Amino acid sequence: MAEIRTETMTVNMGPQHPATHGVLRLVIELDGEQIVSAQPTIGYLHTGIEKTAEQKKWQQIVPLVERMDYLGPQSNALAYVLSVEKLLGIEVPERVQEIRVLIAELQRISSHLVWLGTHGMEIGAITMMMYCFRERELLLNINEMLAGFRLFPSYLRVGGLREDLPSGFHDAVNAFLDRFPGKMDEYEGMLTKNSIWLGRTKGVGILTRQDVLDWGLLGPIARGSGVKYDVRRAFPYLTYATYDFEVPTQQVGDVYARYLTRVAEMRESWRICKQAIARITPTGAWGVDDPRIVPPPKDKVYSEMEALIQHFLIYSQGFTVPAGEAYVPIEGPRGEQGFYVVSDGANRPVRVKSRPPTFLALQALPKLIAGGLIADVIAIIGSVDVVMGDSDR
Amino acid sequence: MDIATRLEALRQVLPDVVIEEVPSVDQPAIAVPAEAIERVARQLREHPSLQFQVLAELTAADYWPREPRFEVVYHFVSMGAEALGSGAPPPQRLRVKVRIGGEAPMMPTIVRIYPNANWYEREVFDLFGVAFDGHPDLRRILMPEDWEGYPARKDYPVQIHKAVDIGQALQVTEEEFVRNIERQKRAAGVSAGFDVQ
Numbered sequence: 402m403a404e405i406r407t408e409t410m411t412v413n414m415g416p417q418h419p420a421t422h423g424v425l426r427l428v429i430e431l432d433g434e435q436i437v438s439a440q441p442t443i444g445y446l447h448t449g450i451e452k453t454a455e456q457k458k459w460q461q462i463v464p465l466v467e468r469m470d471y472l473g474p475q476s477n478a479l480a481y482v483l484s485v486e487k488l489l490g491i492e493v494p495e496r497v498q499e500i501r502v503l504i505a506e507l508q509r510i511s512s513h514l515v516w517l518g519t520h521g522m523e524i525g526a527i528t529m530m531m532y533c534f535r536e537r538e539l540l541l542n543i544n545e546m547l548a549g550f551r552l553f554p555s556y557l558r559v560g561g562l563r564e565d566l567p568s569g570f571h572d573a574v575n576a577f578l579d580r581f582p583g584k585m586d587e588y589e590g591m592l593t594k595n596s597i598w599l600g601r602t603k604g605v606g607i608l609t610r611q612d613v614l615d616w617g618l619l620g621p622i623a624r625g626s627g628v629k630y631d632v633r634r635a636f637p638y639l640t641y642a643t644y645d646f647e648v649p650t651q652q653v654g655d656v657y658a659r660y661l662t663r664v665a666e667m668r669e670s671w672r673i674c675k676q677a678i679a680r681i682t683p684t685g686a687w688g689v690d691d692p693r694i695v696p697p698p699k700d701k702v703y704s705e706m707e708a709l710i711q712h713f714l715i716y717s718q719g720f721t722v723p724a725g726e727a728y729v730p731i732e733g734p735r736g737e738q739g740f741y742v743v744s745d746g747a748n749r750p751v752r753v754k755s756r757p758p759t760f761l762a763l764q765a766l767p768k769l770i771a772g773g774l775i776a777d778v779i780a781i782i783g784s785v786d787v788v789m790g791d792s793d794r
Numbered sequence: 795m796d797i798a799t800r801l802e803a804l805r806q807v808l809p810d811v812v813i814e815e816v817p818s819v820d821q822p823a824i825a826v827p828a829e830a831i832e833r834v835a836r837q838l839r840e841h842p843s844l845q846f847q848v849l850a851e852l853t854a855a856d857y858w859p860r861e862p863r864f865e866v867v868y869h870f871v872s873m874g875a876e877a878l879g880s881g882a883p884p885p886q887r888l889r890v891k892v893r894i895g896g897e898a899p900m901m902p903t904i905v906r907i908y909p910n911a912n913w914y915e916r917e918v919f920d921l922f923g924v925a926f927d928g929h930p931d932l933r934r935i936l937m938p939e940d941w942e943g944y945p946a947r948k949d950y951p952v953q954i955h956k957a958v959d960i961g962q963a964l965q966v967t968e969e970e971f972v973r974n975i976e977r978q979k980r981a982a983g984v985s986a987g988f989d990v991q
Contacts, residue, residue: 443936444936444937444938447937452945452946614847615908616910617849617908619850628877630874630876634876635873635876636885725818727820728820728821728887730850739851741867745857751855752855754855756851761913764910765910793936794936
């Protein structure tokens with residue numbers, strides 16, 4: 402019998418595909434259902450935020466950097482303000498640091514909830530989407546309470562916070578924290594031992610330790626492959642050194658391992674939040690005591706001349722930052738997130754550059770999906786937690 | 795093992811390379827000549843007492859009109875014993891700078907040592923116009939293929955407005971279109987027209 406001749410077929414997945422989490426184009430070469438090669442194309446969401454930042458005053462960039470990573474905006478803002486504060490040589494009061502820890506961890510939970518919901522939905526567990534967004538809604542309510550904005554609160558500012566915590570903040574956070582572990586059990590009950598879930602995720606998209614190092618994939622992806630690296634432990638920032646938490650790791654490095662890592666991480670974030678909310682006093686300092694950087698309280702602006710002058714100077718000219726450069730990494734929801742900021746001593750930056758975890762994850766994508774089946778592409782993209790705004794900036 | 799010992803080890807294996815220490819507020823920083831970057835990167839990754847396994851970040855900054863105007867900046871991470879197994883040196887970060895100037899700057903790539911430099915170098919090429927010699931696939935990455943100029947340069951004209959060249963009508967007449975289809979069918983051994991028995 403004559404041998405059947407087959408040809409490979411090229412399939413364009415995206416730029417508009419519901420499973421690519423934004424505008425990502427994958428050109429996939431298929432041999433039957435098997436993937437021979439894949440080539441990602443990015444840049445469809447490039448908005449030039451880094452260039453725009455060069456024309457803004459230091460404080461005005463906080464809302465901009467939040468819009469890069471629309472699932473973890475406050476983590477981006479935290480990395481940015483820490484970098485600028487490092488250049489300024491200031492350290493915010495301890496209460497502000499604890500509040501920032503709390504916000505960063507709530508942000509991680511919020512981001513992971515979107516990941517878990519969409520990842521679950523793409524593999525067929527539609528209910529996950531509804532359940533996860535239900536809990537995320539509570540976190541967005543907390544954001545709204547803090548700053549009036551739900552998605553991009555820009556509550557963190559260079560030198561502290563936008564204003565003091567609103568009344569009722571502790572109750573809202575505690576109500577969420579009391580509710581959350583039960584809901585986590587619910588999510589894990591749906592997926593962790595579900596045979597369909599195991600079949601779609603186990604042994605799929607394997608990354609070895611060496612791959613992680615070669616491709617610079619720091620964060621949950623690295624920990625899923627057994628590289629126990631967490632910026633909160635290796636290069637502690639804020640008051641993380643005083644918190645009691647574990648760094649969960651897995652050894653296998655497949656989609657299921659990354660799922661287990663992130664789910665365990667959410668529980669650890671919950672632990673940190675519990676400790677943080679107990680330490681934060683309802684009222685107190687919410688910024689550094691430096692009138693050049695932090696605007697005076699509004700009631701003083703209306704009654705004292707000096708405060709009015711300070712207010713006017715900060716809002717019209719901003720503040721200057723000493724010449725130099727800084728890069729302070731934090732552990733963001735998708736991995737090491739840092740901002741490289743360069744100043745020449747003026748009130749505007751020379752250069753602001755984000756370290757985008759998604760950019761690196763997409764770079765490694767061809768390696769992850771080649772040799773697998775086309776149905777696995779969906780599971781793998783979900784497992785690296787792609788945010789195109791983070792990658793394209 | 796502190797950073798001074800580690801840099802001393804680097805100096806010992808590369809005695810001919812000028813390694814300049816740069817003042818910084820956040821992490822140790824060195825500047826090296828462009829032509830030595832590949833050798834420096836290889837030592838940083840492979841030397842047993844350096845062990846900077848990960849290139850965390852690679853970017854550039856434009857200090858126009860100063861010359862040399864560009865600084866290509868590498869951030870390396872040594873992750874420590876917890877991640878790499880016992881015997882590895884403690885966690886450490888290192889910034890390496892390469893100063894490069896001219897209208898068409900060119901420097902060696904480090905893709906062969908750190909594979910994830912691939913997209914980062916494409917990005918620096920795309921936005922700053924710094925080319926990397928030996929890069930396997932040096933194309934634009936964020937901007938469209940036919941974009942003119944390098945947007946992150948300080949002398950790039952930001953305020954210009956340019957019509958976007960997309961959605962053009964098909965540049966072929968109806969007759970040509972039909973002829974093309976029939977030619978393709980003939981080539982595939984199918985008779986032209988629609989008179990199927």
